[in-house]
Amino acid sequence: xxxxxxxxxxxxxxxxxxxxxxxxxxxxxxxxxxxxxxxxxxxxxxxxxxxxxxxxxxxxxxxxxxxxxxxxxxxxxxxxxxxxxxxxxxxxxxxxxxxxxxxxxxxxxxxxxxxxxxxxxxxxxxxxxxxxxxxxxxxxxxxxxxxxxxxxxxxxxxxxxxxxxxxxxxxxxxxxxxxxxxxxxxxxxxxxxxxxxxxxxxxxxxxxxxxxxxxxxxxxxxxxxxxxxxxxxxxxxxxxxxxxxxxxxxxxxxxxxxxxxxxxxxxxxxxxxxxxxxxxxxxxxxxxxxxxxxxxxxxxxxxxxxxxxxxxxxxxxxxxxxxxxxxxxxxxxxxxxxxxxxxxxxxxxxxxxxxxxxxxxxxxxxxxxxxxxxxxxxxxxxxxxxxxxxxxxxxxxxxxxxxxxxxxxxxxxxxxxxxxxxxxxxxxxxxxxxxxxxxxxxxxxxxxxxxxxxxxxxxxxxxxxxxxxx
Amino acid sequence: xxxxxxxxxxxxxxxxxxxxxxxxxxxxxxxxxxxxxxxxxxxxxxxxxxxxxxxxxxxxxxxxxxxxxxxxxxxxxxxxxxxxxxxxxxxxxxxxxxxxxxxxxxxxxxxxxxxxxxxxxxxxxxxxxxxxxxxxxxxxxxxxxxxxxxxxxxxxxxxxxxxxxxxxxxxxxxxxxxxxxxxxxxxxxxxxxxxxxxx
Numbered sequence: 001x002x003x004x005x006x007x008x009x010x011x012x013x014x015x016x017x018x019x020x021x022x023x024x025x026x027x028x029x030x031x032x033x034x035x036x037x038x039x040x041x042x043x044x045x046x047x048x049x050x051x052x053x054x055x056x057x058x059x060x061x062x063x064x065x066x067x068x069x070x071x072x073x074x075x076x077x078x079x080x081x082x083x084x085x086x087x088x089x090x091x092x093x094x095x096x097x098x099x100x101x102x103x104x105x106x107x108x109x110x111x112x113x114x115x116x117x118x119x120x121x122x123x124x125x126x127x128x129x130x131x132x133x134x135x136x137x138x139x140x141x142x143x144x145x146x147x148x149x150x151x152x153x154x155x156x157x158x159x160x161x162x163x164x165x166x167x168x169x170x171x172x173x174x175x176x177x178x179x180x181x182x183x184x185x186x187x188x189x190x191x192x193x194x195x196x197x198x199x200x201x202x203x204x205x206x207x208x209x210x211x212x213x214x215x216x217x218x219x220x221x222x223x224x225x226x227x228x229x230x231x232x233x234x235x236x237x238x239x240x241x242x243x244x245x246x247x248x249x250x251x252x253x254x255x256x257x258x259x260x261x262x263x264x265x266x267x268x269x270x271x272x273x274x275x276x277x278x279x280x281x282x283x284x285x286x287x288x289x290x291x292x293x294x295x296x297x298x299x300x301x302x303x304x305x306x307x308x309x310x311x312x313x314x315x316x317x318x319x320x321x322x323x324x325x326x327x328x329x330x331x332x333x334x335x336x337x338x339x340x341x342x343x344x345x346x347x348x349x350x351x352x353x354x355x356x357x358x359x360x361x362x363x364x365x366x367x368x369x370x371x372x373x374x375x376x377x378x379x380x381x382x383x384x385x386x387x388x389x390x391x392x393x394x395x396x397x398x399x400x401x402x403x404x405x406x407x408x409x410x411x412x413x414x415x416x417x418x419x420x421x422x423x424x425x426x427x428x429x430x431x432x433x434x435x436x437x438x439x440x441x442x443x444x445x446x447x448x449x450x451x452x453x454x455x456x457x458x459x460x461x462x463x464x465x466x467x468x469x470x
Numbered sequence: 471x472x473x474x475x476x477x478x479x480x481x482x483x484x485x486x487x488x489x490x491x492x493x494x495x496x497x498x499x500x501x502x503x504x505x506x507x508x509x510x511x512x513x514x515x516x517x518x519x520x521x522x523x524x525x526x527x528x529x530x531x532x533x534x535x536x537x538x539x540x541x542x543x544x545x546x547x548x549x550x551x552x553x554x555x556x557x558x559x560x561x562x563x564x565x566x567x568x569x570x571x572x573x574x575x576x577x578x579x580x581x582x583x584x585x586x587x588x589x590x591x592x593x594x595x596x597x598x599x600x601x602x603x604x605x606x607x608x609x610x611x612x613x614x615x616x617x618x619x620x621x622x623x624x625x626x627x628x629x630x631x632x633x634x635x636x637x638x639x640x641x642x643x644x645x646x647x648x649x650x651x652x653x654x655x656x657x658x659x660x661x662x663x664x665x666x667x668x669x
Contacts, residue, residue: 016650021629024647026654028662036548038503049641052651058665064501078501085503096665117663129547129571143571145549147578147640155644157651193488194541194567227544229570247668254661261659293488293544314539314588318487411497411546430545432492434515 002268004165005234006200009140009265013123015157022159028122030152031108032059032095034086035413036127040150041089051093053156058117059090060098062107063413067376067403070100079413093153106379106405109133109347113217114381116246120235120262125152130347130429132223135232136216137239138265140200142230163229164274166199170207172282177462179357180215181349181427181446183207183279184222185287185297191277193295196228199275202267203233207281213242214353221348222429225294234266286461288334289431289444291322296431297444298334300461306330325433326441327421334459337443341424342373342454343436345403346410349427349447350378352385358451359391361462362398368457373400373450374416376408400454412437425453471580473637476609477561479534480602481617482524483595487539491572494543494551508554529602537594538565543572552579562608564615566591577630578640584608584615584624593620610634 003011016024030053037059044050051057064079074080083100090097098104104111109130112118120138125131127149134141148158168187188195201223208216216233223231240259243249250258289297290304296319298305304323307330310316323330328337344350344358355377367373375395377383383405386392392402409416410428418424418440427450431442443459452460499511516523524530536555542565543551552575555563563581566588576583586594597617598604606617610631615622633640644651 015654016647024644024650026651026658028658029665035500039505039549042503042505047641055664055666063497076501082501082503096667117665119663122662127547129545143547145547145552145571145575145578147549147575151641151644154641155651156655157644159640159644192541193544194569197567197570224545224571227541227569248663248665250661250663257659258661293490295488314487317485321486411492413497413501430490430492432490432545434496435492438496438515 002270004267004271004273005138005202005265006140006163006165006230006232009121009123010162012121022161024157025123025160026157027125027152028056029112029117029124030057031112031124031126031131032057032149033062033108033126033128034082035063036146037149038082038085038089039146040153041093043150044153049154051095051153054094056156057095057153059086059095060105060108060111061086061100063407063411065100065406066414067406067408067416070404103380106381107347107350107407109221110350110378110382113137113213114379116243116249119243119249119258120239121265125158129224130221132228132231133217133221133347135220135223135230136213138232138235138262140230140232143224164199166196166201166228166275167273168201168203169205169276169278170203170281171205171278172207172280173210174207174281174284177448178284178286179446179448180211180218182284182287183281184219185289185294185444186279186284187277188222188226188295189287189297190279191226193225193293194227196223196226199228201226201228201231203231208233209236212353213238214351217351218348222294225429235262286446286449288449288459290326290328290334291319292325292431292433294429294431294444296322300334300449300459302334304328304330304332304334335464337459338423338457339371339425339443339453339459340422341418342371342450343376343409343424343426343428344373344447344450345376345378345408346428347378348429350376350382352382354427354447355382355386355391358447359394361448361451361465362400362454363394365398365455367399367454371454371457373454374403374409375400376403377405379405409436411435425450425459471578471637471639474561474580474582474610474634476607476611477534478605478607479561480530480532480604481535481537481594481598481606482530482533483598484524484536484538485595488541488544489538490545491543491548491551492545495548495554500548500550505553506557508550509557512554512558534559535562535564535606535608536560537591537598538563540565540567540588542568544569547571549575549579552576552581556581564591564594577634580634580637582608582610582634586615586622586624590622
């Protein structure tokens with residue numbers, strides 16, 4: 001019987017399968033950060049348990065870390081205590097930790113691929129919903145809660161049910177200035193925040209195959225925003241080229257054995273998915289969100305929706321609540337929305353390609369004087385590479401702030417937050433109420449829209465800049 | 471985890487859809503390293519900024535069943551959301567659709583999630599808004615929700631139901647299958663990565 005890529009990876013990890021029980025699934029890599037792990041380690045201690053496979057577990061500090069003065073002690077005592085708990089726990093249980101200041105530190109979903117720990121065909125979990133990022137390599141990667149973190153620490157397995165299978169096929173080619181972020185925002189707007197509930201999404205089609213690994217990670221990253229269990233993309237030459245030579249990638253004969261296995265990791269001909277969605281990349285334009293969930297997005301040429309046009313009472317109430325929170329009037333062109341802050345970073349768009357795209361638009365220009373722009377590399381490694389390429393200077397010359405690595409303003413657990421009523425254009429993944437700071441208003445955008453918006457102070461597509469100059 | 475068999479209490483109508491876990495508990499409350507005491511963060515933005523918010527109304531102050539709009543618990547995987555609901559006195563959340571991770575976390579934390587069709591949710595909203603003292607019973611043994619003269623059956627996975635009824639810890643159950651785990655580990659390809667630092 002033909003199988004999907006996700007089914008193949010799932011079945012290759014079933015430790016035990018019995019009628020009337022969930023399958024027991026083996027986990028190849030467990031990524032850990034400071035926020036969702038302390039209670040799990042406490043649970044292990046309380047039960048007198050150990051970590052079964054510390055060698056398959058990797059921890060880093062990302063959510064709480066300040067992006068300024070990163071070598072000074074964290075000023076916020078609660079954040080500091082959480083970081084210290086992670087250091088104590090990883091030392092006690094023998095787990096590798098990349099702490100602040102370490103060359104391998106960074107957002108957990110940036111460092112896994114960077115180190116070559118993320119490889120095709122693996123099962124990867126983390127107490128973080130954006131673990132779906134690692135699916136870009138053809139891994140089955142998904143976010144879990146703290147009880148499950150404890151379960152994986154103790155047993156290196158998880159009880160699971162086989163998810164349903166969904167295909168998102170993106171045909172055609174993207175126009176210049178349109179990116180992976182626009183694809184995924186368009187997909188979520190199309191199917192809704194729970195459109196993929198219970199499913200693993202496989203992204204396929206010519207537009208997906210043409211994407212770099214960074215762009216594939218952007219797409220898989222936001223699978224959770226469509227409610228998916230995970231999102232993945234079949235490994236191909238692009239995947240191999242990215243992986244080869246990375247610190248933890250196989251070498252020599254091991255590489256050949258791995259590549260032989262990885263070549264089997266594709267969906268068989270004749271598979272029927274439980275659900276299929278098809279998009280033509282050529283029809284896509286830069287996408288921005290106007291509301292308070294990632295499904296509330298439109299092409300940038302659009303206008304703020306009018307609740308009066310919506311017949312369904314529940315949906316109308318949603319839009320009314322979103323517009324009231326966002327401080328937006330129905331019918332306003334999205335391009336006229338003024339922002340205070342531009343945030344470039346996060347596990348969605350904090351990789352080197354994202355910084356390059358934004359820097360290219362900013363090179364030799366100054367950002368709008370009324371707008372602040374924070375550039376936060378996804379990892380120390382990304383930061384070092386950007387500095388080697390001189391991108392830091394491009395951002396600084398343009399008037400942007402060049403910061404240390406971490407999750408930063410994506411969720412404001414560190415000091416990088418919006419003030420009440422402030423509005424951002426953000427390359428992160430969630431425009432939820434208060435996500436970037438109490439009362440903050442978030443518009444999700446791609447890195448190129450973020451850069452163009454920083455230049456004008458209003459939501460702007462990169463193509464608008466050339467039009468204005470011409 | 472506390473066992474869940476049946477629960478009777480009053481219910482609060484949360485007429486909102488897409489209630490994400492950032493609304494249930496914002497990130498600043500996630501810096502704590504304890505497993506309890508999250509009630510102060512529960513829906514804190516709405517409780518602070520909206521005087522009419524349902525949980526600010528004295529009639530619903532003692533509610534232990536939350537009846538929410540569709541797509542409850544989207545977004546972040548934070549189990550703190552489930553803990554905050556429990557700490558805030560809730561034992562059951564009813565909605566027509568839940569996000570997967572939230573629902574799964576609930577089964578680990580001992581919070582019961584019940585899926586009912588949206589029209590049944592609407593009818594329940596109407597009943598508890600008309601009379602906030604309406605007693606609602608959620609019976610996991612019988613797999614039904616009851617209030618007034620109404621009885622509504624709901625579906626629940628048999629294994630999850632058994633675990634909740636018994637209050638069983640997953641780790642303990644998995645440890646019974648240690649031989650299977652060891653056998654699986656012995657067969658893993660040697661080229662798979664370890665996170666051990668490279669010299």
